[in-house]
Amino acid sequence: MSDRQHHRPMKPGADFFAEIVGGEDPARVSEAADRAANLLVRGARSTDDPEVAERVLRLAETEGIETIAEVWSGSPADSLAGCLWRLFVLRSWVYADPAQVAREYDAGRRTAQVAQVVAGVADPPGPDELRTMVDEVLRGIAGSEFADVLFRAAAFARVVATGRAALDDPTDAEVRRMLLLAEQLEAAGHLELTHGLA
DSSP: OOOOOOOOOOOOOTTTGGGOOOOSOHHHHHHHHHHHHHIIIIIHHTOOOHHHHHHHHTHHHHHOHHHHHHHHTTSOTTSHHHHHHHHHHHHHHHHHOHHHHHHHHHHHHTTOHHHHHHHTOOSSOOHHHHHHHHHHHHHHHHHSOHHHHHHHHHHHHHHHHHHHHHSSSSOHHHHHHHHHHHHHHHHHHHHHHHTOOO
16 A cells, blocks of 8 residues: 555636636637638628728738638538638639649630530630639629628639649649538538528
């Protein structure tokens, strides 16, 4: 038998958890993300001000994609915040490497013809045409039905995924990632049509 005495564990005081520094409460961040997305999508469509569409389009440039990521990147794909995150990432990607995007889109448009029509990229699909298309999609947040915005972005991503699969240099992971993005945006578009995303 041991001579060691047993003690009751110490109970932390009421302020114990309040003193732990660990960043923002995830629930509050999620609530802020949802509220901001709702105001951006629903509020932008309730105004006739044409400048609103331009401000929505330039949001990532003025605020920084890192700031947007901090708020929206952890949101589910079937939420307004999650959809906005995916749309802004898609735009950032197109602007970062428009020549490669044009190459992948061009390789996929012959196979994914229906998606190509829905995406609405001018023919031939060069870097400038792709930047124009992705900007039109984001402007649609303020001026179109949000489901249409999601379906158009999903179609674009599907054509690119098809093109990536046809080319030699993209990896399987890159193809799957773009296909997943297309599927997430399309599913969110259906949800928006039937119930409205929250």
